[in-house]
Amino acid sequence: MVRRITIQDIANIAGVSKSTVSRAMNDNPVISKTTRNQIQQIIKEYNYHPNSSAKSIKTKQTMVIGIIIPSFDNPFFAKILDVIQNKATNKQYQLMIATTHEKGELELNAIRQMINQPVDGLIVVSTGKINDYHQLLNNTPVVFIDRIANQRENHEFDTILVDNINGSFNVVNQMIENGAERIGIIANSLFKKKSNRLIGYQKALQKNNVELDPDIILYCSRNGRDAISLASQLLINQACDGIFATDSNILKSVLKQIEVHQMDNVQVGAFDDNPYLSLLNLNVIANQQPSNAMGSKAFELLMDQIHNPQHDVQHIKLKTSLKHYH
Amino acid sequence: MVRRITIQDIANIAGVSKSTVSRAMNDNPVISKTTRNQIQQIIKEYNYHPNSSAKSIKTKQTMVIGIIIPSFDNPFFAKILDVIQNKATNKQYQLMIATTHEKGELELNAIRQMINQPVDGLIVVSTGKINDYHQLLNNTPVVFIDRIANQRENHEFDTILVDNINGSFNVVNQMIENGAERIGIIANSLFKKKSNRLIGYQKALQKNNVELDPDIILYCSRNGRDAISLASQLLINQACDGIFATDSNILKSVLKQIEVHQMDNVQVGAFDDNPYLSLLNLNVIANQQPSNAMGSKAFELLMDQIHNPQHDVQHIKLKTSLKHYH
DNA sequence: TTGAAAGCGCTAACAA
DNA sequence: TTGTTAGCGCTTTCAA
Numbered sequence: 001m002v003r004r005i006t007i008q009d010i011a012n013i014a015g016v017s018k019s020t021v022s023r024a025m026n027d028n029p030v031i032s033k034t035t036r037n038q039i040q041q042i043i044k045e046y047n048y049h050p051n052s053s054a055k056s057i058k059t060k061q062t063m064v065i066g067i068i069i070p071s072f073d074n075p076f077f078a079k080i081l082d083v084i085q086n087k088a089t090n091k092q093y094q095l096m097i098a099t100t101h102e103k104g105e106l107e108l109n110a111i112r113q114m115i116n117q118p119v120d121g122l123i124v125v126s127t128g129k130i131n132d133y134h135q136l137l138n139n140t141p142v143v144f145i146d147r148i149a150n151q152r153e154n155h156e157f158d159t160i161l162v163d164n165i166n167g168s169f170n171v172v173n174q175m176i177e178n179g180a181e182r183i184g185i186i187a188n189s190l191f192k193k194k195s196n197r198l199i200g201y202q203k204a205l206q207k208n209n210v211e212l213d214p215d216i217i218l219y220c221s222r223n224g225r226d227a228i229s230l231a232s233q234l235l236i237n238q239a240c241d242g243i244f245a246t247d248s249n250i251l252k253s254v255l256k257q258i259e260v261h262q263m264d265n266v267q268v269g270a271f272d273d274n275p276y277l278s279l280l281n282l283n284v285i286a287n288q289q290p291s292n293a294m295g296s297k298a299f300e301l302l303m304d305q306i307h308n309p310q311h312d313v314q315h316i317k318l319k320t321s322l323k324h325y326h
Numbered sequence: 327m328v329r330r331i332t333i334q335d336i337a338n339i340a341g342v343s344k345s346t347v348s349r350a351m352n353d354n355p356v357i358s359k360t361t362r363n364q365i366q367q368i369i370k371e372y373n374y375h376p377n378s379s380a381k382s383i384k385t386k387q388t389m390v391i392g393i394i395i396p397s398f399d400n401p402f403f404a405k406i407l408d409v410i411q412n413k414a415t416n417k418q419y420q421l422m423i424a425t426t427h428e429k430g431e432l433e434l435n436a437i438r439q440m441i442n443q444p445v446d447g448l449i450v451v452s453t454g455k456i457n458d459y460h461q462l463l464n465n466t467p468v469v470f471i472d473r474i475a476n477q478r479e480n481h482e483f484d485t486i487l488v489d490n491i492n493g494s495f496n497v498v499n500q501m502i503e504n505g506a507e508r509i510g511i512i513a514n515s516l517f518k519k520k521s522n523r524l525i526g527y528q529k530a531l532q533k534n535n536v537e538l539d540p541d542i543i544l545y546c547s548r549n550g551r552d553a554i555s556l557a558s559q560l561l562i563n564q565a566c567d568g569i570f571a572t573d574s575n576i577l578k579s580v581l582k583q584i585e586v587h588q589m590d591n592v593q594v595g596a597f598d599d600n601p602y603l604s605l606l607n608l609n610v611i612a613n614q615q616p617s618n619a620m621g622s623k624a625f626e627l628l629m630d631q632i633h634n635p636q637h638d639v640q641h642i643k644l645k646t647s648l649k650h651y652h
Numbered sequence: 653t654t655g656a657a658a659g660c661g662c663t664a665a666c667a668a
Numbered sequence: 669t670t671g672t673t674a675g676c677g678c679t680t681t682c683a684a
Binding site for chain 2: 660661662663664
Binding site: 004047049050051052053054056062064071072075081082092094096097099109110112117118135255256259274275276278280281 | 330373376380383401411415418420435438442
């Protein structure tokens, strides 16, 4: 780090004390107009900008918030980042961002480093692999988005979720109404223990008196690379006339296989929208995620936690909406 | 910010001085094994983690690097972020990220705040609207990627570019070889002054003795919303049998129009790849950008600037590669 | 309206 | 091997 001009330098140049310079910068009313102007003149002239780190150890706030997401290449999270960034900029907050790639170790590490920074608060998409956030976070304000922290500690933290059960229900229900009779599902094994999207799928079948067939409920690996062969399996071996893809990664594989096998009449249901779907000429029912609301609400809750001492824990569930592509 | 346990607290508990605790943490060899173990025991027990801000004002390094990009929703930048994040994590660096949406004011603001933080270095995709980076950066290490800082100061800074001229040349040349006879281009007006992608286009026409027709060289607005009507214009009014889209946003509009007008035999050339292209059944020649190399090289250059005092300014140009979709 | 001085949490030179 | 001390760049009480 290059030696930079400090408040003391400015004080010397202006022939005043550090305190006075500090006052001139921080809208402190207890200072004469003339000295304030003089000092601000010098500050500009010498291109001086105070060191935020030094400031923060006194003021106990860094104006930085940390964000932990699985990855940058998911449009859903990209949108959320965008929303948060815009709101943060308005309030002079900076964003520190880290990705987990669904690895608990990376999440742990990222949160630790951010806490130590320290950041004023965190917005976290949990990997679901950390079981003591309470100790880890050490009272740092936090909002969990898209997934709960973990079952045990869920009640402790602000959380914003998507209504996955209803969202999935709506998609699959719609597919059935559109005539699909044998709908397979490919879900990510990451959520094998408790996939709400699977539950929604099951509910929709039940409601329509369609029997569950375990042979067409498939799980792909975390990274989704095997989703292609699973899609093939559903299309060819299992003769499905509909497939529900529980995330955009899986969706891509499914669409690819439909194309390869030229089965344009198969219905596809999906979580996550994607701008390219409109170019595809395929029959897709996409569940649009409320990314705007999620990012925006997350930031607001975090601000409230940071600035309002009597903030109550909130659990918010956001609705999705259907979009049809043909 | 909640009152957190400090080095002094640990010192008191352990019955030693702050210095000793500091030594125990920082692998300082001048300390006995027993006290080190004792102290580390206590540190763990009390879940103490040192405050990085406080540390950094002494050590003059924050272990944070700043990244400035146009937006999160561009897959090219998302990929670059991913690469940088991975390398940064390995070296214990944190990432502070801001987006500009191509607005000079936002870039200025973000860089200022990051410099003040301070960050140890910056990786910047310039909006092209700042004309005194030298003064702004104040000797902070920086690597410009994807675009130069500005003409005047270009020689001062490490820069990593994509070979846009050759890349575009290759795409358009290929389109001609594939039989296109009237190729229109839609470029972003953001780069109207000097678009290397346009230059590559022109070169390819020249080489193949195709005359330039200004009527089919069009510029869309910054956000690309009018690209759709421009695409229509090229397809219908100008009867183009090929369109070169200079970025992925424009590409989307072009593909959309081709679909709307059912002109599947029109050739499309594009900068930027997109995973969804393979699903499209359209004739697209995509220029794949070297995002991996760019992110990786950017981080390495930055590290060198930070740690190697005799670092020389470097200008790197990366090659693209063609990919065909039918 | 100003300055002196203490202190935020940490590191590092120096002394012991 | 350890502690004392000074100091990083800033804010904030307190006294003038």
